[in-house]
Amino acid sequence: MTTLTRQDCIALDQHDKLAPLREQFSLPDGMIYLDGNSLGAQPKAAQQRAQDVIQQEWGTDLIKSWNKAGWFDLPSRLGNLLAPLIGAKENEVVVTDSTSINLFKAIAAALDIQVNNPEHTKRRTIVTERSNFPTDIYMAEGLTRWLDRGYRLHLVDSPEELSTAINQETALVMLTHVNYRSGYLHDMQAITAHAHAQGALCIWDLAHSAGAVEVDLNAAHADFAVGCCYKYLNGGPGAPAFIWVPQRHQAHFNHPLSGWWGHATPFSMAPSFEATKGIRRALCGTQPIVSLAMIECGLAIFAQTSMADIRLKSLALTDLFIALAEGRCGHHPLKLVTPRNQQQRGSQASFTHPHGYAVVQALIERGVVGDYREPEIMRFGFTPLYTRFVDVWDAVEILRDILDQQSYQVDLQRNAVT
Amino acid sequence: MTTLTRQDCIALDQHDKLAPLREQFSLPDGMIYLDGNSLGAQPKAAQQRAQDVIQQEWGTDLIKSWNKAGWFDLPSRLGNLLAPLIGAKENEVVVTDSTSINLFKAIAAALDIQVNNPEHTKRRTIVTERSNFPTDIYMAEGLTRWLDRGYRLHLVDSPEELSTAINQETALVMLTHVNYRSGYLHDMQAITAHAHAQGALCIWDLAHSAGAVEVDLNAAHADFAVGCCYKYLNGGPGAPAFIWVPQRHQAHFNHPLSGWWGHATPFSMAPSFEATKGIRRALCGTQPIVSLAMIECGLAIFAQTSMADIRLKSLALTDLFIALAEGRCGHHPLKLVTPRNQQQRGSQASFTHPHGYAVVQALIERGVVGDYREPEIMRFGFTPLYTRFVDVWDAVEILRDILDQQSYQVDLQRNAVT
Numbered sequence: 001m002t003t004l005t006r007q008d009c010i011a012l013d014q015h016d017k018l019a020p021l022r023e024q025f026s027l028p029d030g031m032i033y034l035d036g037n038s039l040g041a042q043p044k045a046a047q048q049r050a051q052d053v054i055q056q057e058w059g060t061d062l063i064k065s066w067n068k069a070g071w072f073d074l075p076s077r078l079g080n081l082l083a084p085l086i087g088a089k090e091n092e093v094v095v096t097d098s099t100s101i102n103l104f105k106a107i108a109a110a111l112d113i114q115v116n117n118p119e120h121t122k123r124r125t126i127v128t129e130r131s132n133f134p135t136d137i138y139m140a141e142g143l144t145r146w147l148d149r150g151y152r153l154h155l156v157d158s159p160e161e162l163s164t165a166i167n168q169e170t171a172l173v174m175l176t177h178v179n180y181r182s183g184y185l186h187d188m189q190a191i192t193a194h195a196h197a198q199g200a201l202c203i204w205d206l207a208h209s210a211g212a213v214e215v216d217l218n219a220a221h222a223d224f225a226v227g228c229c230y231k232y233l234n235g236g237p238g239a240p241a242f243i244w245v246p247q248r249h250q251a252h253f254n255h256p257l258s259g260w261w262g263h264a265t266p267f268s269m270a271p272s273f274e275a276t277k278g279i280r281r282a283l284c285g286t287q288p289i290v291s292l293a294m295i296e297c298g299l300a301i302f303a304q305t306s307m308a309d310i311r312l313k314s315l316a317l318t319d320l321f322i323a324l325a326e327g328r329c330g331h332h333p334l335k336l337v338t339p340r341n342q343q344q345r346g347s348q349a350s351f352t353h354p355h356g357y358a359v360v361q362a363l364i365e366r367g368v369v370g371d372y373r374e375p376e377i378m379r380f381g382f383t384p385l386y387t388r389f390v391d392v393w394d395a396v397e398i399l400r401d402i403l404d405q406q407s408y409q410v411d412l413q414r415n416a417v418t
Numbered sequence: 419m420t421t422l423t424r425q426d427c428i429a430l431d432q433h434d435k436l437a438p439l440r441e442q443f444s445l446p447d448g449m450i451y452l453d454g455n456s457l458g459a460q461p462k463a464a465q466q467r468a469q470d471v472i473q474q475e476w477g478t479d480l481i482k483s484w485n486k487a488g489w490f491d492l493p494s495r496l497g498n499l500l501a502p503l504i505g506a507k508e509n510e511v512v513v514t515d516s517t518s519i520n521l522f523k524a525i526a527a528a529l530d531i532q533v534n535n536p537e538h539t540k541r542r543t544i545v546t547e548r549s550n551f552p553t554d555i556y557m558a559e560g561l562t563r564w565l566d567r568g569y570r571l572h573l574v575d576s577p578e579e580l581s582t583a584i585n586q587e588t589a590l591v592m593l594t595h596v597n598y599r600s601g602y603l604h605d606m607q608a609i610t611a612h613a614h615a616q617g618a619l620c621i622w623d624l625a626h627s628a629g630a631v632e633v634d635l636n637a638a639h640a641d642f643a644v645g646c647c648y649k650y651l652n653g654g655p656g657a658p659a660f661i662w663v664p665q666r667h668q669a670h671f672n673h674p675l676s677g678w679w680g681h682a683t684p685f686s687m688a689p690s691f692e693a694t695k696g697i698r699r700a701l702c703g704t705q706p707i708v709s710l711a712m713i714e715c716g717l718a719i720f721a722q723t724s725m726a727d728i729r730l731k732s733l734a735l736t737d738l739f740i741a742l743a744e745g746r747c748g749h750h751p752l753k754l755v756t757p758r759n760q761q762q763r764g765s766q767a768s769f770t771h772p773h774g775y776a777v778v779q780a781l782i783e784r785g786v787v788g789d790y791r792e793p794e795i796m797r798f799g800f801t802p803l804y805t806r807f808v809d810v811w812d813a814v815e816i817l818r819d820i821l822d823q824q825s826y827q828v829d830l831q832r833n834a835v836t
Contacts (some may be wrong), residue, residue: 026477026478028477028478028480033479033480035481037475039484041477041480041481042473042476042477043471045467046472046476047472047473050468050469050472050708051465051468051469051820052690053655054460054464054465054712055444055460056467057655058457058460058464058654058655059444059446059460059465060444060446061461062446062451062453062459062787063451063453063456063457063787064458065655066457071655071656071826077506077572097515097703098515098518098675098677098702098703098704098705099704100675100678100701100702100703100704101515101519101675101677101702101703104674104675108564109821112753128433130689131689132689133678134681134687134688134689135677135678135703137689137690137691138676138677138678138681138691139675139676139677140688141676141691142674142676142677142691143674144675144677145674146526146673146674147564148564153545155689159542175457187789192491213458228704229702235424236472236490236706236707236708237471237475237476237483237489237706237708238474238704238705238706238707238709239706240706241703255560256522256560256561256563256564257519257557258556258557258559259516259519259520259521259553259556259557259560260518260553260556261550262554264553268792269552269791270552271549271550271552271558271573272555272556272559273555273559273560283493284516284518285515285516285518285519285553286516286517286518286646286648287516287652287656288654288655288656288657288658288706288710289655289656289709290468290654290655290706290708290709290712291706291707291708291709291710292656292709294472294708307507326455338490369480369481370449371481373687374686374687375805376561390742
């Protein structure tokens, strides 16, 4: 594969049926953006959507827009647009709050359901990975410390440890489907089945898989899922997150963030909480409408293709990047962190380099935007909707040039963000 | 006062030093907007601010904007701009999440602090009003049910009951400063002092007072406060809310929503939570940047005047509305719900009418936008930054005409929103 040329990459783009979708994104001239796994690029339609919400819905229609523009229903409407991307059914997803807050609701609801599990008092571990995105661990810490019922986190150091860590003492398994640093993709179906066999419930964080890999939550029989709309879904900076509750769990989805948007009759102004039926009981308070509304622009682009096609191109892009980086920069101390096995790989490729941070800064200076994660990890995300094969070629060539010339400042202070 | 004429109202506007600020808002032609207590009007600058964030910060600078555009610091920066409006010091306020979520954090932190109170196990009531905005009650219900430590809500039916309801069994007093329906304004200083004398802590919800009445949280020695940015602060539909934690409580502000934005070193990606010092420990997850950024446009208008001047005009507007409504529509069954006493009045005036819902709909048809709240309450909010004295005159004349002509549909189905 390393015998490929730039011309070959251009040819791949010419035969790529997703290629025309790139036109729907606003991307800066001369930038090769390989950081869509941190902040997705801007759909061109987002500007107009925001303007419509601000000028017409807010500025002109004002309070009427809660009904007329469907603001109140927006979390459900967006959830239904998102559902097909993750194997959810209609009315199983709402877009609301942040991923951290949604995870809190899911953990709380899962532990509440587990109270009905035989010998539930012996089930006191929440199994997750030490390398999970930290906020997931923090939210579980916060909830369990505060519940003060003896729950403890069991942090495993590798995916292989999960099979023994998940056992009869496990109340809950909480994993991020694709690891944010390494890009390791868990086998959702197998882990969920194992958790269930042991009597545990299983929550999946799809922050790095929604819109990036094929996800079928219902086929995997997962219990709950949360995820992020501002990465591969291109919903805008800090866009509200989503939460999935399958129909079978909705009647038992009890969590302490019982705000008025989750009430059975929110406008009756009743002085006591009564949870609504269905997915909207995962809602809490009023949502930031402008940020929320723009999420539709990203989802509308996904509606023009399929996750199967996106996945095919994603794997082709990461395969190409890995092959070119190892083939053309193999004389440098680059070490692949992301699994070579396609079935274990998300839509990113991460390499360590002893001067990883400095090299990433040098790449950014040259217009190749990846990012850095401790320790020593250079992380490159590939968004099939707007990343071209020729971008992969050019990015690797610039990386090679930087490494060959050692044109990076090894004493650069590390100050990585997000 | 009812001998006033429309010309007198125009003269009041001509002498109103706040009058020029109206130009900074986008208001529909021909509409008299008296619903800024539900959704504040659009500052004209918001459109440009959103465009800058979307085109430049998101579209062009992409991931760099977390630092370059100060996205990560936005909750604190906006909090510092908001602080002077509520008597908060620098670094005591952050703008983040929803009011419901922030209230949850404040209740949790307050109960945690109370564990150190002598005989805390005897303190098991949370005192609030039955007429409080429902989500405040719901959040307290959710939290206490989950804590399962015997806390119970004590709902009082009138402000007068507070003095006896707040006693040695009280852990926490949780009140909305200005009642959303009646516009009743609590005496924050007196109630807080009474609560403290009884050993209780006091949380204030400023949803209907921030930007509407003078608030001095530090002078009142309040314990915690939360509030809304999309009503009188004109931050945009569903804009993120704020939370105030005074310096004296910051080191003990422990709550279960311990997300990575509240971590001491959020970018170290440590696998265990350690709360940051200071106000940012009230943060949880990533925030919706476009909705958040627009809040600054509303706050920038407040920076051009003072809450003292705003309060003076607010009272003049509500005095005028009450006098005109009672003077010119006094032959109709209108009954004032809002206190006549200025010291007990927020920036709204509410009247009951047996056909309140239908009358409000008829008013909206005629361009006078107030809203309806059960039971029978017609609610009119007055935002001194953009409401004119002549608007008050015209609104009352239209109300009088509707009532005189009985030009409202008494059998209209009620379907009030927000």
